[in-house]
Amino acid sequence: MTKLLQWCSIIAALASLSCPTFSLDSINLDLEVLEEIDLSPLGTPDLSRFEAMYNVSVDPTTCQYEIKLSWKKHAEDTPGEPMFQGSCAPEDNTGNAGDGLPWHEQRRHWVQFPRYVFDATGFDHLSMSFLPCGRNPGLYKQARYDLNFFTVIPQYRTFMRCETFKTPKICQYNQTEFIGRGFFSIPRLVRDPNFLANMPNRFQPDPEHPEGFEHEGLTHYDPTRVTDNPDEWVLPDFLMSTYDGDVISWRLMFPYNFISGDASSVAGGDSWYVYQTMPRLPTQWNMTYDANSQQIDVYVYGPAGMCGQSFDAAKAEQEIPIFEDPLAGGGGAGDNGINRLRA
Numbered sequence: 020m021t022k023l024l025q026w027c028s029i030i031a032a033l034a035s036l037s038c039p040t041f042s043l044d045s046i047n048l049d050l051e052v053l054e055e056i057d058l059s060p061l062g063t064p065d066l067s068r069f070e071a072m073y074n075v076s077v078d079p080t081t082c083q084y085e086i087k088l089s090w091k092k093h094a095e096d097t098p099g100e101p102m103f104q105g106s107c108a109p110e111d112n113t114g115n116a117g118d119g120l121p122w123h124e125q126r127r128h129w130v131q132f133p134r135y136v137f138d139a140t141g142f143d144h145l146s147m148s149f150l151p152c153g154r155n156p157g158l159y160k161q162a163r164y165d166l167n168f169f170t171v172i173p174q175y176r177t178f179m180r181c182e183t184f185k186t187p188k189i190c191q192y193n194q195t196e197f198i199g200r201g202f203f204s205i206p207r208l209v210r211d212p213n214f215l216a217n218m219p220n221r222f223q224p225d226p227e228h229p230e231g232f233e234h235e236g237l238t239h240y241d242p243t244r245v246t247d248n249p250d251e252w253v254l255p256d257f258l259m260s261t262y263d264g265d266v267i268s269w270r271l272m273f274p275y276n277f278i279s280g281d282a283s284s285v286a287g288g289d290s291w292y293v294y295q296t297m298p299r300l301p302t303q304w305n306m307t308y309d310a311n312s313q314q315i316d317v318y319v320y321g322p323a324g325m326c327g328q329s330f331d332a333a334k335a336e337q338e339i340p341i342f343e344d345p346l347a348g349g350g351g352a353g354d355n356g357i358n359r360l361r362a
């Protein structure tokens with residue numbers, strides 16, 4: 020075990036010398052024709068399964084962004100047993116969940132954000148999934164929803180491959196290729212090795228069984244918040260992931276039990292980061308569930324990279340009106356302010 024950790028820190032030390040930001044050391048996108056890259060490994064390129072809508076806005080006085088994401092509870096989302104028991108046993112012979120897919124199968128749906136969203140929030144695209152069995156660590160092994168906000172482009176993620184093992188599939192620790200080893204390069208500070216840049220205090224990969232997922236990166240979390248009792252997880256929480264020495268995603272998760280009762284619920288949280296060089300990372304979030312309409316609204320807030328007139332102008336120009344109002348005559352007016360995610 021200690022060996023692996025040492026190995027991680029050596030790689031990380033090397034990585035952090037050369038790359039304070041996005042390094043592309045192992046994946047050189049300059050040599051790729053982006054349009055020709057097959058994005059299918061990332062899942063379905065729309066949020067149709069959730070019929071989700073988003074609206075990104077920026078408060079002109081505080082210059083804080085707000086990402087609002089709304090959707091309705093989906094009847095086919097059947098939860099498996101917590102803690103990888105029963106139907107969720109980590110073997111590939113426990114049949115299928117209510118939606119007809121194996122319990123641990125990926126159910127990733129994603130949407131590309133327009134440029135103005137990246138400029139304001141630092142997020143390039145959003146991947147959304149229902150995980151009937153959840154995933155490590157600890158109490159997150161229960162039915163849950165993940166909203167995974169990526170700072171890198173989808174094409175970059177397609178190259179994040181590794182030799183895998185286990186169910187659900189994670190990267191083996193003995194990767195022989197640079198691309199696979201990139202999962203285990205973490206943004207550890209040379210002079211302050213207890214901290215990982217751009218993550219909250221105490222965030223780290225699992226010390227015994229670090230989990231790297233293809234196309235998603237290495238999972239980091241705060242071990243002091245994670246127990247082995249699934250009943251203790253009731254509020255939304257977040258994890259982060261890195262690849263090749265950089266933070267690449269911010270993952271908001273909430274347990275299925277947040278939206279499974281008869282009662283409406285509200286929850287929120289906040290966060291700060293050590294050695295932050297990515298200034299737009301979220302600082303606050305909250306969510307509401309309305310038991311009558313079964314609507315889920317998630318809000319994520321952070322310091323915007325662009326506000327006021329420049330934001331408004333960029334948003335107006337880049338938004339693709341997807342609804343055409345036949346009465347508006349000639350189209351173009353569209354549904355101002357919100358993107359109906361492509362169905």
Ligand SMILES: *[C@@H]1O[C@H](CO)[C@@H](O)[C@H](O)[C@H]1NC(C)=O
Nearest residue numbers: 182184191192193194195196
């Ligand atoms: C990596 O480890 C797995 C066992 O966990 C083994 O089957 C595989 O052969 C190893 N690969 C290399 C390249 O050593």
Ligand SMILES: *[C@@H]1O[C@H](CO)[C@@H](O)[C@H](O)[C@H]1NC(C)=O
Nearest residue numbers: 285287303304305307318320
């Ligand atoms: C969510 O957080 C924002 C920012 O702190 C706050 O303005 C808003 O009222 C909160 N909403 C709910 C439903 O708690």
Ligand SMILES: *[C@@H]1O[C@H](CO)[C@@H](O)[C@H](O)[C@H]1NC(C)=O
Nearest residue numbers: 074075076077354355356357
């Ligand atoms: C998007 O959010 C902004 C700011 O809260 C609001 O003014 C606008 O009406 C929203 N658009 C839609 C379609 O909800």
